[in-house]
Amino acid sequence: MANDKSSMQLIARGILSENPIFKLALSMCPAVGISTTVINGVMLGIAVLFVQVFSSVTISLFKNKIHPRIRIPTYTLTIATWVTVIDLALAAYLPEAYAKMGIFVKLIVAFAIITMRLEMFACKESAQDSFWDGLGMGLGFLVGMVVIGLVRELLGSGAILGYDVLGFKPLLFFILPSAGFFVVGLMMAFFNWIELAYKQAKGKK
Amino acid sequence: MMIRRHFTYWTAVLLFILAPVLLQAAELASGQKFGAENEIILTYHAPVDKTTMQDGGMYTVFEESDPDIRLEVQKVGISGDGRSVSLLFAEPLNTAKTHVVSIRDAGGAEIESLKVAKSYIGYLLSILISALLVNNFVFTKYLGLCVFFGTSKRKTTAKGMGVVFTIVMVASALMSWFFYQFILIPYGLNFLQIVVFIGLVSLTVQAVDTILRKVNPILFNSFGVYLVLVIANCVIIAVPLIMANNNYSVFETFMLAFGAGGGFLLALYLMSSVRERLELANIPTTFKGLPIAFIVAGQFAMAFLGFSGLQLF
Numbered sequence: 001m002a003n004d005k006s007s008m009q010l011i012a013r014g015i016l017s018e019n020p021i022f023k024l025a026l027s028m029c030p031a032v033g034i035s036t037t038v039i040n041g042v043m044l045g046i047a048v049l050f051v052q053v054f055s056s057v058t059i060s061l062f063k064n065k066i067h068p069r070i071r072i073p074t075y076t077l078t079i080a081t082w083v084t085v086i087d088l089a090l091a092a093y094l095p096e097a098y099a100k101m102g103i104f105v106k107l108i109v110a111f112a113i114i115t116m117r118l119e120m121f122a123c124k125e126s127a128q129d130s131f132w133d134g135l136g137m138g139l140g141f142l143v144g145m146v147v148i149g150l151v152r153e154l155l156g157s158g159a160i161l162g163y164d165v166l167g168f169k170p171l172l173f174f175i176l177p178s179a180g181f182f183v184v185g186l187m188m189a190f191f192n193w194i195e196l197a198y199k200q201a202k203g204k205k
Numbered sequence: 206m207m208i209r210r211h212f213t214y215w216t217a218v219l220l221f222i223l224a225p226v227l228l229q230a231a232e233l234a235s236g237q238k239f240g241a242e243n244e245i246i247l248t249y250h251a252p253v254d255k256t257t258m259q260d261g262g263m264y265t266v267f268e269e270s271d272p273d274i275r276l277e278v279q280k281v282g283i284s285g286d287g288r289s290v291s292l293l294f295a296e297p298l299n300t301a302k303t304h305v306v307s308i309r310d311a312g313g314a315e316i317e318s319l320k321v322a323k324s325y326i327g328y329l330l331s332i333l334i335s336a337l338l339v340n341n342f343v344f345t346k347y348l349g350l351c352v353f354f355g356t357s358k359r360k361t362t363a364k365g366m367g368v369v370f371t372i373v374m375v376a377s378a379l380m381s382w383f384f385y386q387f388i389l390i391p392y393g394l395n396f397l398q399i400v401v402f403i404g405l406v407s408l409t410v411q412a413v414d415t416i417l418r419k420v421n422p423i424l425f426n427s428f429g430v431y432l433v434l435v436i437a438n439c440v441i442i443a444v445p446l447i448m449a450n451n452n453y454s455v456f457e458t459f460m461l462a463f464g465a466g467g468g469f470l471l472a473l474y475l476m477s478s479v480r481e482r483l484e485l486a487n488i489p490t491t492f493k494g495l496p497i498a499f500i501v502a503g504q505f506a507m508a509f510l511g512f513s514g515l516q517l518f
Contacts, residue, residue, distance in 0.1 A: 026351055029439050033347035076407055080400040088396060106446050109403050110439040112351045177345055178506030185492075185499025193491040 007132040014136025021144030021184075022191050026113040030104050031144060032180035037153045038161050041145030043097050047090065047105055049138030051082045052114050056122040056134030058082075063123050075118045076109075083109040113137060151183055237306065237321045243294045245306060245321055252287035264292055269303040269320070276304075329460045334515065336464025342440050343472035344502070344509040349440030353472065354498055363477035364470070365424040369413060371466025374441055377409040378462035381445035382455055395449075402445040410441070440469055475505060 017023065021031050034040045055078050059066070066074050087105050090098045098105065108114070117137050122130040154160055156174030173179050237247050245266065266276045280293040298304065303322040307315050342348045356366045381402050389395055417425045444465050448458045479501050488497050 028350035028354070029347050032350065073404075073407055076403050077400060080403045084396060084399050087399065103443060103446055103450070106399055107348070107439045107443060109399050110442045176507075176510070177347070178503045178510060180347065181499045181503030181506055185496045185503060188499065189489075189491045189496035192496065196491060 007128075010129065010132040011136035011139060014133065014138070014140040015143055016140075018137075019140045019144060020113040020137055021141060021148075022188055026111075026116060028184065029107065030111075031148055032184055034101055034104055035145055035148040035152055035180060035183075036156065036175050038146055038149040039097070040100060041149030042142065043090075043094070044101055044104060044108075045138070045142030045145045047086050048108055048111065048114075048141050049135070050086050051079060051108050052117065052138040052141075053131060053134040054082045055079050055114060056117060056130040057127050059118045059122040060125060060127040060130035066123070071119070071123065072115075075115055078118075079114055080109050113141065148180075148183055148187065151187070152179065237319045239298065239321060239323065243297045245292045245294075245298070245304065246289060247292070247306065247319070248289045250288075263309055265307045265309065266292065266294070267305055268299065269305050272305070329456055332457055332460040333464040333467075336461050337468045337471070338509070338512040339515050341468040341472060341509050341512075342443065342465050343469060344506040345513075346443070348443050349438055349469060352438055352440070353469075353476065353502075354495060357473050357476040357498075358480055360474065360477045360481060362424075363473040365421075367466070367470025367473045369417065369424075370440065370469050371463065373406075373409050373413050374444055374466040374469075375459065375462045377406045377441060378444045378448060378458050379455070380405050380409070382448055382453070382458045385445070385449050398446070398449055402449075403442055406438075406441050406445070440465065472505070476502065 014020070020026050021028070030044050034044060055075070058078050059075060083106065086108070090101075090105060117133065121133045125133070150160065152174045155171050156176075156179070158164060158170035174183070237245065239245060264278050264281070266278060267274060268276070276294055276296075276298070278292050279295045282291045282293065283289070284291075292306070303320055305318060305320055307318040309315050336342070340346060343350070343353050352366070352370075357363050384401055384405065385398075389397060389401060394401075414425075444458075444462050447453075448461060451457075453461060476498075480498060483497060483501070492500075
């Protein structure tokens, strides 16, 4: 049960051991699609964090009132409501960033990671734990997006957060659509390699 | 006598019927079409006077939907025999819209007004090709990647999944179109888009799920855990959202959904044929599974980049 887990452990689990992008390989679409700059990643990450936390808490509060047979449609409608909220808010207050993200804000509604957390965690645990779990998963997604965005922005346009740091002509390839797949694939391999090396080092001791 | 009287009578009738055609023949231009992306080509019946026809001020061009915005003619070119004139514009034209070219004489009076449009079928096909290849939903829009990587391990699963997706997409897109045009817009409920579309999509998926369970249990089993995720899949929900964004008509919506589904099927099939062989290949341990699949997908995406700018119609 989650009662013996502290809030910090729940958050750390979302960021590290069950990172939505690199470990669970869910919600890959935006990770590949709009991670061309760090800012884009942060914006979408915050939107996802918001939706994840609020839907987790909502479902967790109403978990006893939801009939098991209609739970999936209920999750979907809950997520859709919160996505509409963030969609309208972003369109009203940050129209420029909203225009860059295009259709992906609306598509948060279809992110597998959110539905999965509701199904696996929020419908069983207390609202407080669900809050921390949602926060952890949202942060995990945010971190993943920022890391991919960092690599692509640095190599693709030679800048970080819009400031030129490299000073030479960058590899345009990394801003191109297809590079998203390569970067994510290589980073996954990299994390696998670290894990493998760590396990081997542990085994030798 | 009788015959002659009848003859005059019928000639009069014939002339009356042919009058519009003959009058039209008296007009200046015989044909008009889009040329290159910033060009409209007019063809005349007879050679025209080069000096008068070369004056850019003679032509007023605008899109039929906004007559107030005049498109500026940058240059007028005339062919050697003087029968065809090409109007070049500063900016590329939106060839999906009907353009009106009106020709005026020196005094400003209108001589003739022509409508330039692509054929509607060609336009529909261009939407289909665009969704299928140029803007393939997986390789250039990055949608539906979870299902794409999850179910592309076997060719048979991939084919079945692609077909089911196409059916669900077309059905849900048409339903969403109906709801969008006849309920959401008239009652000003546009902000409910997401909720309504996701509801319709889940409904369609649920129906397909129930039918498939009865009709093809083997295919049903091979979907595994992804069936739950299909309910909220980004490819399927993206089609109604794009439809609402561009305010498509019902035929355009059908073409978009069909193209998107076909593109997804194509992507799944290509990927599964590669992944079946990858299993026999000697891959470094760290790259096994998803990482190598991403690299392969990246290579496909690069190949699909070659389709950009493809224009058949």
